[in-house]
Every structure is written in structure tokens, then in C-alpha cells.
Amino acid sequence: MPTPKLQRRKVPDTPILGGDHLHHLIHRIYLARGITEFSEVEYRLxxxxxxxxxxxxxxxxxxxxxxxxxxxxIVIVGDFDADGATSTALMIRGLHQMGASFINFMVPNRFEYGYGLTVELVDELEKIKAELLITVDNGISSYKGVAKAKSKGMDVIVTDHHLPPEALPPADAIVNPNCHGDEFPSKSLAGVGVAFYLLAAVRSQLMAQNWFEINQKPVPNLAHLFDLVALGTVADLVPLDGNNRIMVDAGLQLxxxxxxxxxxNALFEVANVDQGAADSNSLAFYVAPRLNAAGRLEDMSIGINLLLTDDHAEAKVLAAQLNDINQQRKRIQQDMQIFADSVVDELKKKTSLPEVICLYHENWHQGVVGLLASKVKExxxxPVIAFANENDDSIFIKGSARSIPGLHIRDVLVEIDAQQPGMITKFGGHAMAAGLTLPKDQLNTFQTAFSVAVKQHLGADTLQQIIYSDGSVDTEDLNLRMAEMLKDAGPWGQLFDQPLFDGWFVIKSKRLIGDNHCKLVLQTPDLIKQIDAIAFGFHPNQFAEEQQSTHLCYQMMVNEFRNRRTLQLKVDHILK
Structure with missing residues (x-):
């Protein structure tokens, strides 16, 4: 398998306006991410x-x-992931504060109805006498579902952030920053971000009408909802542009x-994670997976009810249920990963890889194929698409696609659909992730078409994996205080990457912990410091021998153990 290429980020010579007080390492990191003024990282509402x-x-x-x-x-039509769950809970909480008395939610079960406002889901909505539908984190591709809802006399508002198809649904209103001609500056809002902005517009109009004074209700402080916005935004892996960072930072403070x-709070507790030290990493790796597990394996209603309840005891019970479901998800994923690992192991033996990877197994769980595709892509x-059967009796399979920088995966699917109409039953998504459904007997044909389309978009330079490093760190800056400063300099996330450094160290010791993790003690080349390090997913045999030098890519982390805080390096890549 080709070796990744190390590339140190370019740092402009121009200083950050108003950033004279910044530590030189923080200053360098911000410059490398395009920050030109300190106000861009002050995160004021x-x-x-x-x-x-x-x-x-x-x-x-x-x-x-x-x-x-x-x-x-009013019925909020949500989605079965963390963005959809937080969007649904946020809309219900916000609209309750603005006088909505009759409000409910419905989330399609992915195994019965699939994604979005489908025609079948409208039948269920009619049974509960829905009069106004508000989609959150979905709907922009639901032309037939919206049309049917309208034919049944329902009003429909679509709020979404996914890329729109050519024909927009016939809704009464569409709010989506990615629609053609929309001039909203941030195109990276998650579904929960779009929902938040709609609540802000509702409150603004009500205030202009003196509604709160007339009805003797307090004006809602929508900033209290940023915890939900932060969780949904981080979980959905949208780019953390300046606008999103402001909202995520506000949510993390809450x-x-x-x-x-x-x-x-209950999700942090059941994950056994220090909530007082919460950051985007803890949301992405500990909280969001437990919330997502419900939609992957069962019913996201559990997750939404968890985010809606104000009863702490009920929250603990629901969080425990989600934790159990997440453990089940891990077991299923581990079984699926065995097959995927065997494929990867075979690919590693080759000097070159195919341009695309399509995987399918009849026993795979459709709720977990997205995670599997992400792992294989890493x-x-x-570009990877992992497929699973729609259900036991269906002739269709559902795929989850994950892309690499430089390839807009949804655009590729659009091209394939235009060239071979009808082969893909339905699809949607973003630049880096998409979902699709197609007949099982069309898999080989699709795989060929997918490979041809990708080859037209990708060059050899795009297929070369590049590790972007923030350079080396002086020995004097390899300390706990610096790790804390780096953590506080966030929030870090998509396209505002957590700092990653590279440097040479002498391996003083290494040992296996767990099934496949390595605990190390590293010494700086000047022999001044020895630092603890952890390498998840690495075996000690992958590292150089003790007392030998090695070139590593690493993050600086704060490790807390038995009430003691220390610097720990998290090794991400072994370079030499």
C-alpha cells in the first residue's frame, strides 16, 4: 500500500491582527488555518x-x-442521526417557548420508511392529523413526499442543509443555505444550525408584534439552546467555519x-467522561456515537426523548438504554470489521490500490455500513461505498459512501444517475458523504460506473494520502500547559483541524495495552524530556525497537488519571 506523504502546513508571514498576545505556537497554528484577525477566534455571539x-x-x-x-x-419530521435528533429536540423546545401547544415529532424508522419525508411516512402523519410539517435535517430531496403532504391539505416547511436536487419539493417554504441563489454567508450549517436560525426568525417576528408582552410570556433566550446546536454540528462532521465555531463554542460553555x-449531562455520565473538560472531541467520540446508535439499530425516538426530557432520573434511564444499544452497535461493527479488515489486509499487499472500493455482504447491518465505510476509507x-440489504426480503441494497478530499461524492452519483437513469433508485448527501439505494442485481454494473466516474475526477496527486502537519514543537513547549492552551484554542473540527505535529523521538519503552493499543515513553532528541504517549490501533511491533529513533505525527493531549493531569502525546502516524 502506498506510504502517506507528510506535508507541513504553510504559515503566512503576516501576523494576526490583534493577536500579539498569543503564544507563538498558537499564533502559528491559527495562521496556518487562515486566521488573519484575532476577532475570528473570539467567538462572540x-x-x-x-x-x-x-x-x-x-x-x-x-x-x-x-x-x-x-x-x-405541528409535527417536526426529523432524521435518524444525531443532527436530526438535536434538530428535532431544538425545534420542539424552542417552539414550546414561543407558544406552540400542539407540537409532536415523527422520525422515520430507517428499516421501514428509509430517509426523509417519504410518501409512506405521509400516510402515518395523516393518521395523527398533522396540519403543519416542519422537516429538519431532511426534506430537500423529498419531492414526492412533500407533494403528497400538500395533496392531503398539510402545510410543509422544509429546513435542510443537504445539497438540493434540480427539482425542489413543492413546499410552502424552503430554508436551506445551499439552495441556488441563497446568499447566507455560511454554507456549512448543519441541520440543527438551520433549525436554530428559523427559531431566531420566529422569535424576531413575534417580538416585532409585541407577542410576548401581550401574552405575558418571557422572551426566550435562544442562546440556552446552543448545547443542542453544538452536539448536532460536531456530530454531523460539517466544516467548522467561523459561524459554526461561534455556535459550537457557546454550546460547549453551557x-x-x-x-x-x-x-x-446523562450521556456524559454514562460515557464516564469529564463534562467539565468537554470539547469537540468528547462530543464526537463519546456523546454522539451513543445518540447515533439509536437511529442506527433501533428507533431515534429514544434519543429525541432523551434530549427533550427535563427529568434527570428519566434522562439517566434513557441514556443507559442508548449506552446498551451502542454496545450492541460495537459488537455488530466488530463482526463486520473482520471482513473489511481482510479486504484491507489484501489491499495492503499491493503496490497500488484501485481508485474505488465497493463492499457488500448479505449479513451486514444497514445501520452500521457508514461507520464501516469510514474505517476502510481511513x-x-x-472513496468507499459499503452496502447492506435493505431488509431480508428486499431486492434492494442500501449503500453508505465516504469520500476523500478532492472528490465530491454526491456530484459523482449525479453523473452516474444522468448517464444510467434508473440504476440508482435514490440518493443524496454532501461532498464527503452520501447515501444511495439500488437493486441488488445492479451492484456490479454500478461498481463499474462508479470506478469510471471517479477516474474522471481524481488524479494521482489526489489519490496520494497527505498528512498535514503543524511542524515540530520545541522541547520547552512540550508541556501540560501547552496542551491545555491548545485545547482551549478550539473548538477544532472539520476544516479547522486539531493541531497535529511531527517530530523525532527515541523510544524508551513500549508495551501492549488492551487488544491493539500501544503505550510508549518517548524521549526528545536533546535528551531533556521523557513523555508518555499512547497509540490507539497500533501494536508495539509496528514501532522501532527501544532506544531507536522514530519519526512520529502526534497530538498533544491532557491526560487525567487518579486526579493527576499530565501531558500525553497521542500518536496518529508512524512516519519512519
Whole structure:
């Protein structure tokens, strides 16, 4: 398998305006990520983009206000991932504060209805006498479902962030920053971010009408909802542009102070993670997977109810249920990973890899194939689609696609669909991730078409995996205080990457912990410091022998053990 290439990030010579007080290492890291003024990393709520820049938001807000006044049955149509769950909970909590009395939610079970506002789901919504549907984190591709809802006399507002198809659904209002012609500055909002902005527009119109004074209700402080926005935004892996970082930072402040909803507090507790030290990593790797597990294996209603409850005891019970489901998800994924690992092991023996990797097994679980595709993509640096049966009796298979930088995976699917209409039953997604459904007997044909389409988009340089490093760290800066400063300099995330450094160390000791992790003690080349390190997913045999030098890529982390905080390096790559 080709060796990844190390590339140190370019650092402009121009200093950050107003950043004279920054530590030189933080200053260097910010510059390498395009920061030119310190105000870009101050994360003040007043710097958020204004809601009125979103097309359709004023119309959508008026429809909601009229529905509240008419006491219509409002139903939030959510999605079965963490972004969808947080979006649903946020809309319900926010609209309750704005006078909505008759509000419910419905999330399609992925195994019965599939994704989005489907025609079949509309039949269920009609049974509960829904009058206004508000989709969150979905709907932009649901033309037939929206049309059917309209034919049944329902009003429909679509809020979404996914890329739109050519034909938009016939909704009463659409709020999506990625729709053609929308001038909202941030195109990276998650579904929960779009939902938050719609609530802000509703509140603004109600305030203009003196609604809160007339009805003797307090004006809602929507900043109290940023915990949900932060969780959904980080979980959905959208780019953390400046606008998203402001919202995530505000949410993390609530979470660290334990002023978040009881459900988030309970998830931290069941994950055994220090909530007071919460950051985007703890949301992404400990909280979000437990919330996502419900939608992957069972019913996301458990997760939504967890985020809606204000009862701490109930929150603990629901969080424990999610933790159990997540353990089941891990077991299923481990079984699936065995097959995927065997494929990767075979690929590693080759000097070159195929441009694309398509995987399918009749016993795989459709709720976990996305995680599997992500893992294989990490190992191979290739676009990967993992497929599973739609259900036991279906002739269809569902695929989850994960891409690499430089390849817009949804655009590739659009091209294939245009060239071979009908082969893909349905699809949708983003640049880096997408989902699709196709007949099982079309898999080989699709794989060929996918390979041809990808070859047209990718060059050899794109297929070369590049590890972007923030360079070396002086020995004097390899300390606990620096690790704390780096943590506080975030939030870090997609396209605002957590700092990754590279350097040479002498291996003083190494030992296996768990099944496949390595604990090391590393010495700086000047022999001044010895530092603990951990390498997850690495066996000691993969490292150089003790007393030998090695070139590593690593992150600086704060390790807490028995009430003692120390610097620990997390090794991500072995270079030499």
C-alpha cells in the first residue's frame, strides 16, 4: 500500500491582527488555518450571521406563527442521526417557548420508511392529523413526499442543509443555505444550525408584534439552546467555519458548566467522561456515537426523548438504554470489521490500490455500513461505498459512501444517475458523504460506473494520502500547559483541524495495552524530556525497537488519571 506523504502546513508571514498576545505556537497554528484577525477566534455571539440572509426564512417563520395562533397540529419530521435528533429536540423546545401547544415529532424508522419525508411516512402523519410539517435535517430531496403532504391539505416547511436536487419539493417554504441563489454567508450549517436560525426568525417576528408582552410570556433566550446546536454540528462532521465555531463554542460553555439539557449531562455520565473538560472531541467520540446508535439499530425516538426530557432520573434511564444499544452497535461493527479488515489486509499487499472500493455482504447491518465505510476509507485513502440489504426480503441494497478530499461524492452519483437513469433508485448527501439505494442485481454494473466516474475526477496527486502537519514543537513547549492552551484554542473540527505535529523521538519503552493499543515513553532528541504517549490501533511491533529513533505525527493531549493531569502525546502516524 502506498506510504502517506507528510506535508507541513504553510504559515503566512503576516501576523494576526490583534493577536500579539498569543503564544507563538498558537499564533502559528491559527495562521496556518487562515486566521488573519484575532476577532475570528473570539467567538462572540454578536458576530453570528444574521437569520434574514437565509432565503425563505421570513415566509417560514410567518407560517409557523400563524399555525401557533390557529392552534394547528405541528409535527417536526426529523432524521435518524444525531443532527436530526438535536434538530428535532431544538425545534420542539424552542417552539414550546414561543407558544406552540400542539407540537409532536415523527422520525422515520430507517428499516421501514428509509430517509426523509417519504410518501409512506405521509400516510402515518395523516393518521395523527398533522396540519403543519416542519422537516429538519431532511426534506430537500423529498419531492414526492412533500407533494403528497400538500395533496392531503398539510402545510410543509422544509429546513435542510443537504445539497438540493434540480427539482425542489413543492413546499410552502424552503430554508436551506445551499439552495441556488441563497446568499447566507455560511454554507456549512448543519441541520440543527438551520433549525436554530428559523427559531431566531420566529422569535424576531413575534417580538416585532409585541407577542410576548401581550401574552405575558418571557422572551426566550435562544442562546440556552446552543448545547443542542453544538452536539448536532460536531456530530454531523460539517466544516467548522467561523459561524459554526461561534455556535459550537457557546454550546460547549453551557455543557462544561452543566447548564445543558439533562439528556446531554446523562450521556456524559454514562460515557464516564469529564463534562467539565468537554470539547469537540468528547462530543464526537463519546456523546454522539451513543445518540447515533439509536437511529442506527433501533428507533431515534429514544434519543429525541432523551434530549427533550427535563427529568434527570428519566434522562439517566434513557441514556443507559442508548449506552446498551451502542454496545450492541460495537459488537455488530466488530463482526463486520473482520471482513473489511481482510479486504484491507489484501489491499495492503499491493503496490497500488484501485481508485474505488465497493463492499457488500448479505449479513451486514444497514445501520452500521457508514461507520464501516469510514474505517476502510481511513485505511486506504480511497472513496468507499459499503452496502447492506435493505431488509431480508428486499431486492434492494442500501449503500453508505465516504469520500476523500478532492472528490465530491454526491456530484459523482449525479453523473452516474444522468448517464444510467434508473440504476440508482435514490440518493443524496454532501461532498464527503452520501447515501444511495439500488437493486441488488445492479451492484456490479454500478461498481463499474462508479470506478469510471471517479477516474474522471481524481488524479494521482489526489489519490496520494497527505498528512498535514503543524511542524515540530520545541522541547520547552512540550508541556501540560501547552496542551491545555491548545485545547482551549478550539473548538477544532472539520476544516479547522486539531493541531497535529511531527517530530523525532527515541523510544524508551513500549508495551501492549488492551487488544491493539500501544503505550510508549518517548524521549526528545536533546535528551531533556521523557513523555508518555499512547497509540490507539497500533501494536508495539509496528514501532522501532527501544532506544531507536522514530519519526512520529502526534497530538498533544491532557491526560487525567487518579486526579493527576499530565501531558500525553497521542500518536496518529508512524512516519519512519
Amino acid at each position: 454578536k458576530n453570528l450571521c444574521r437569520p434574514d440572509a437565509l432565503n425563505g426564512i421570513e415566509v417560514a417563520a410567518k407560517i409557523i406563527i400563524d399555525a401557533i395562533a390557529a392552534k394547528k397540529q 455543557i462544561k458548566a452543566k447548564r445543558s439539557v439533562p439528556g446531554i 485505511y486506504t485513502h480511497r
